[in-house]
Amino acid sequence: MPLLGLTPGVRLVALLASLTVPDRFEATLSPRWRTVLVGCALALLAPVVLLTPDGVPASAGRAALIALIAVQAGAVWWMGERPGVVTAVELVAGAGVQFLAPEIGPGIALVVVSTFAWLRPARESLWGAVAALVLTTVPPWASGHGRGTLLWAAAALLAWSWGALGRSRSARRAAEARRVVLEERARIARELHDILAHTVSVMVVQAAAADDVFDANPARARQALRDLESSGRRALTEVRRFLRTVRALEPEPDADAFAPQPGLADLDVLTRPLAAAGLDVRLHAEGLDDRTLPAGVQLSAYRIVQESLTNVLRHARARTADITLDATGRHLVVEVRDDGGGRPSGAGGGQGIAGMRERAALAGGSLDAGPDPAGGFRVRALLPLEETS
Template sequence: MPDRFEAWLPPRRRGLLVVCALAVLCPLFFLTPRGLSSDAGRLVLAGLAVVQAGGIWWMGSRPAVVTAVVLCAGAGIQLLYPAIGPGVALVVVSTFAWLRPARASVWILAVVIALSGAIALVTGRWSDALLWLAATLLAWTWGALGRARSARRQAEAARAILEERARIARELHDVLAHTVSVMVVQASAADDVFDVSPDRARQAIRDLEGSGRQALAELRRFLRTVRTLDEAGPFDAEAAGEPQPVLADLPALARPLAAAGLEVVIRQEGLDDVTLAPGVERSAYRIVQESLTNVVRHARARTARVNIGVADGELTVEIHDDGKGGGRFADLGGGHGIAGMRERAALLGGSVEAGPAPAGGFRVCARLPLEEPA
């Protein structure tokens, strides 16, 4: 899997690294350099220190070049002061491994091996060279692991954003699709009887106006909820205090459909003895709403029966119409309605089956747990 994580070193962190590098290098000015007089050694050390500390400032824009320069300057400092070890180079190696993918940063280990070997050859401190190699490998590993953790957090955040977008899209679809579908049917009914029965046409237009106002109210409420929770966290209309639909609201949901020519028969059994979790009841309502929306849009049905009950510790929701279900096969493959119902059920640990009924028409059957999963 390709590494798509984009690491960035902010100026504040770069400044902190520069200060730390200077703090590590300052004590060396009080030590005696190897092979040079004190004054000459301090002059060379000052130049190498400026190269190391100054180079770190450009670590964010040119990490490979800066890392190579800092390592070479560090090798020069080690030649002057063999006992001090890599020092600042370890921080730079770890930072470089965090800024670049492992495949792009592993070459730095070969550079460190070459420089350590050259320093050990000159100074004769082979045991120290092995210790420094181990420390460098540990620093590189630490940076690579830090990059992996950061990439995982970024991927989780991106996945959470995509899931939230899908959830908002599903809620918006549920809020508007039903009402707009009813509006289309009411407008068609008004057009059919406009010449032969003006009174019925006027009533259909009044119903259409009422449905339009309802759709606008639902959309405003939805947008207000999203704006309210935009800073607070994930979208949750219930947490924002918005009234949520329950199964007792199904008759009100079915009433406009009767005016549009679809008789909806609702039957609920066994619900008085159980307590449904709010999320389960809301999902059951939305599944019924989406199923009836599909009936209005595709089935050309006259009757739809909604049976809701409790069996084997599950809430069962069945919607069966007497229409021609062939128009809904497209939704089974690439639409959003049935896919959204299945997503809702799956989030609760339930399932949805949808397809033509053996006796004719179309049947949707959902099974939901009585309690929301933890």
């Protein structure tokens, strides 16, 4: 068991933490486990009926012992719905069993206490440990069998702590699983935002341009509509590619699930429709021909440029945008400047810049965005490069 590998100090810290830290973990007891508990209870308690109870007439004592055993075995079935009530019943019945047959202890009461500590937060189940401590020590003294008192007291505390530690470990595993799910959701949302926001913004500008010249210059309007169709097709292609990438996590992915993600070589295709939308985009690259950049760095740089240009279209009212890529050092420097109005980073109320910062951080880099002292707006990202052998 993993709990056996913990040192006493670590166990103590975990127990104290379980008593002080808010516990929102929801533990449940499946019908299968309840059936197993009932079966184990009957198997463990069945031999007890053959014992002769102490201090009472044999026939009456055996009948009382059988009744208490039946109560303990039957009550376990409702452990999932009423854990507190069942634990109290088990402890009282266990005290009776221990009084009549001290050599076998409180029956399955300590197993139930451990299960109770796993089902409920430590602060709620602590009374079970105290009650078990009292009810496993008083009956032996009352019946004149006090030699095993310390042993049963230690067993009661161990049973509760074992359940509480098991709950703490299950809660950590559930929290970690939830964190992984939330991170994956955030990644999917970020990718979809990067894929769609840019193309949809370009399509809106192209549609507006077609509407402006529809009567005065039908040929130009027709060209804008063709560009609009091409942008829509590119968006569909990127969405399909992304969905195939997601499906690649399945046991049997599609044959083309591992299609390459966009990289720096695709920036020309990305910026070409922007000229028709009225934005002059100039690309400056240095050091890209001398080395092979990791695919993950290229994808991050591509998405940062894509989102930056989307913001230029939506918020800046700019005429030109300059993209600078510099891979001559240990980092890939990605810089996008425009000559617009120097919008604040929160313009539009979206999550674009926050998403770019997250993307840069996931790549081990950083990103700054804000008004450029020389005018306009600037986005600058530093993405670490892995040297290729």
